[in-house]
Amino acid sequence: MNGKVFILALSTIAAGLVELIVGGILPEIASDFDITLSSAGQLITVFALIYAIAGPVLLVMTSNIERKKLYLVTLFIFFLGNTLTYFAPNFTIMMILRIITAMSTALIVVLSLTIAAKVVAPAHQAKALGLIYMGISSSLVLGVPVGILISNIFGWRIIFLGIAVVSVGSMMLIALFLEKIPGGKTVxxxxxxxxxxxxxxxxxxxxxxxxxxxxxxxxxxxxxxxxxxxxxxxxxxxxxxxxxxxxxxxxxxxxxxxxxxxxxxxxxxxxxxxxxxxxxxxxxxxxxxxxxxxxxxxxxxxxxxxxxxxxxxxxxxxxxxxxxxxxxxxxxxxxxxxxxxxxxxxxxxxxxxxxxxxxxxxxxxxxxxxxxxxxxxxxxxxxxxxxxxxx
Incomplete structure (x- = not known):
C-alpha cells in the first residue's frame, strides 16, 4: 500500500478527535463556562451540522486549487482553530471556533479520501479508502476515554492544544512526502x-x-x-x-x-x-x-x-x-x-x-x-x- 495513504490516515485521526472528544468532557466545559450541560451539548450538534454542510460546499469552492496546497492551508486553519480554543474566554467564542474547526475538519476528511483514491492503483482504491476510515474510526477508541483521562489530570483545554500539536506533525508529513496534485476542472x-x-x-x-x-x-x-x-x-x-x-x-x-x-x-x-x-x-x-x-x-x-x-x-x-x-x-x-x-x-x-x-x-x-x-x-x-x- 502507498505510504502516502498512511500519512493521510494519520491526519484524519486528529480531525476525528476534535469532533468526538467533546462528548467525554462536556461536564468540565459546562462548569468552566457556567452553562448547562444541554447548552454545552450544542458544541457537538453544531459541529456535526456544519461538518455535513461544509464538506460538499467547500470542495466545490476549492475544486481548481492544487490539492497539496489546499490540504496544508486547511490543516493550518485547523491548527489555529484548536489553538485558539485553548484560550477561548467564553462559550460564544468557543462555539465560533467549533464552527471554524468543523469546516476545516470536513475539508481535511474529504481531501484525504479524494487524494487517497488518486495516489493508488484502481485495484487498491477501496483498500486505500478503508485505511482512511481506519484513521477516522480510531478516534472512536481514543476520543472519549482519552478526553476524560487528560481532562481529569490537566483540564479540558489542554486537549485542544494537543490536537493542534498533532496537526503540526501532519502538516510536516504532508509537506515532505505528498507530491503536488492538480485540482480538477470545475464541474x-x-x-x-x-x-x-x-x-x-x-x-x-x-x-x-x-x-x-x-x-x-x-x-x-x-x-x-x-x-x-x-x-x-x-x-x-x-x-x-x-x-x-x-x-x-x-x-x-x-x-x-x-x-x-x-x-x-x-x-x-x-x-x-x-x-x-x-x-x-x-x-x-x-x-x-x-x-x-x-x-x-x-x-x-x-x-x-x-x-x-x-x-x-x-x-x-x-x-x-x-x-x-x-x-x-x-x-x-x-x-x-x-x-x-x-x-x-x-x-x-x-x-x-x-x-x-x-x-x-x-x-x-x-x-x-x-x-x-x-x-x-x-x-x-x-x-x-x-x-x-x-x-
Missing part, C-alpha cells in the same frame, strides 16, 4: 447536484444515511443497553467500548479489502445484509457476556465496513463528480448519525426499553439495503446521462 454545481439527485447516486447516499441511522439508533444508547441487559458496571462498560472501537477500526480495513476482492457492489450488499441480521440478534445474545462479546465485535466491525466499498462504488459510478460524491456521502454519514440518535431517543421514550432500539435499528438498516439494491439496479452514468444533466 458546475448544478451538474453535481443533479448527479446527487439521480436515482442511482441519490439512493446510494441514502443507503449510507440509513445504515448509520440504524446503527446509532442503538449505539447512541449503548451504555444503558449494557446496564439494563447485562448489568455491567462502569469498568466492564469501558472495556466494551474499547473493544467496540478496536473492532470498528478493523471494520474499515475489512470493508476495503472485501471490495477489492469481490467488487464494491457485492461488498455493499453483503455488509448491509449482515449488519441488519447482527442488529436483530444482538439482544438475544445478552444472556451471557461470553455470548454477547463476539456478537458485539461483529456488529462493531460491520458498522464501519460499508464506507470503503460505498466510496469506491461512487467513484466507479460517476468519475467526473467523484470528489463531490465522496463528500456528500460523508455528509450523509453525519446526518445518519444525528437521525439515528434522535430515533433511538423516541423509541426509548415510547417503548420504555432500550432493547427495542436494536430491532428498530435493524428495520432501518433494511431500508438501507433496499436503497442499495435500488441504486445497484439502476443503469450506470454514461456520457449521454451526464450531457443530459448539464443541459
Amino acid at each position: 458546475p454545481l448544478s451538474v453535481q447536484l443533479k448527479a446527487v439527485g439521480s436515482a442511482k447516486i441519490g439512493s446510494a447516499h441514502l443507503a449510507t444515511l440509513f445504515m448509520l441511522a440504524g446503527h446509532y439508533t442503538l449505539y447512541a444508547y449503548f451504555t444503558p443497553f449494557l446496564e439494563t441487559n447485562l448489568h455491567l458496571n462502569s469498568y466492564w462498560i469501558s472495556i466494551c467500548y474499547f473493544a467496540f472501537g478496536i473492532a470498528a477500526i478493523s471494520g474499515g480495513a475489512f470493508g476495503g479489502s472485501l471490495a477489492d476482492r469481490i467488487g464494491s457492489k457485492k461488498a455493499i450488499i453483503i455488509v448491509i445484509s449482515a449488519f441488519a441480521v447482527i442488529l436483530s440478534i444482538l439482544p438475544f445474545s445478552t444472556f451471557s457476556l461470553v455470548a454477547f462479546f463476539p456478537v458485539m465485535m461483529v456488529w462493531a466491525a460491520l458498522s464501519w465496513a460499508l464506507a470503503p466499498p460505498q466510496q469506491s462504488y461512487l467513484i466507479q459510478t460517476d468519475p467526473e463528480t467523484s470528489d463531490i460524491q465522496q463528500s456528500f456521502n460523508n455528509s450523509a454519514l453525519q446526518i445518519g448519525i444525528s437521525l439515528g440518535s434522535g430515533i433511538g431517543g423516541i423509541v426509548l421514550n415510547q417503548t420504555g426499553t432500550v432493547t427495542s432500539t436494536a430491532w428498530f435499528g435493524s428495520a432501518i438498516v433494511i431500508i438501507s439495503l433496499l436503497c442499495a439494491i435500488f441504486s445497484l439496479s439502476r443503469p450506470g452514468m454514461n456520457a449521454r446521462t451526464r450531457k443530459r444533466q448539464s443541459a
Whole structure:
C-alpha cells in the first residue's frame, strides 16, 4: 500500500478527535463556562451540522486549487482553530471556533479520501479508502476515554492544544512526502447536484444515511443497553467500548479489502445484509457476556465496513463528480448519525426499553439495503446521462 495513504490516515485521526472528544468532557466545559450541560451539548450538534454542510460546499469552492496546497492551508486553519480554543474566554467564542474547526475538519476528511483514491492503483482504491476510515474510526477508541483521562489530570483545554500539536506533525508529513496534485476542472454545481439527485447516486447516499441511522439508533444508547441487559458496571462498560472501537477500526480495513476482492457492489450488499441480521440478534445474545462479546465485535466491525466499498462504488459510478460524491456521502454519514440518535431517543421514550432500539435499528438498516439494491439496479452514468444533466 502507498505510504502516502498512511500519512493521510494519520491526519484524519486528529480531525476525528476534535469532533468526538467533546462528548467525554462536556461536564468540565459546562462548569468552566457556567452553562448547562444541554447548552454545552450544542458544541457537538453544531459541529456535526456544519461538518455535513461544509464538506460538499467547500470542495466545490476549492475544486481548481492544487490539492497539496489546499490540504496544508486547511490543516493550518485547523491548527489555529484548536489553538485558539485553548484560550477561548467564553462559550460564544468557543462555539465560533467549533464552527471554524468543523469546516476545516470536513475539508481535511474529504481531501484525504479524494487524494487517497488518486495516489493508488484502481485495484487498491477501496483498500486505500478503508485505511482512511481506519484513521477516522480510531478516534472512536481514543476520543472519549482519552478526553476524560487528560481532562481529569490537566483540564479540558489542554486537549485542544494537543490536537493542534498533532496537526503540526501532519502538516510536516504532508509537506515532505505528498507530491503536488492538480485540482480538477470545475464541474458546475448544478451538474453535481443533479448527479446527487439521480436515482442511482441519490439512493446510494441514502443507503449510507440509513445504515448509520440504524446503527446509532442503538449505539447512541449503548451504555444503558449494557446496564439494563447485562448489568455491567462502569469498568466492564469501558472495556466494551474499547473493544467496540478496536473492532470498528478493523471494520474499515475489512470493508476495503472485501471490495477489492469481490467488487464494491457485492461488498455493499453483503455488509448491509449482515449488519441488519447482527442488529436483530444482538439482544438475544445478552444472556451471557461470553455470548454477547463476539456478537458485539461483529456488529462493531460491520458498522464501519460499508464506507470503503460505498466510496469506491461512487467513484466507479460517476468519475467526473467523484470528489463531490465522496463528500456528500460523508455528509450523509453525519446526518445518519444525528437521525439515528434522535430515533433511538423516541423509541426509548415510547417503548420504555432500550432493547427495542436494536430491532428498530435493524428495520432501518433494511431500508438501507433496499436503497442499495435500488441504486445497484439502476443503469450506470454514461456520457449521454451526464450531457443530459448539464443541459
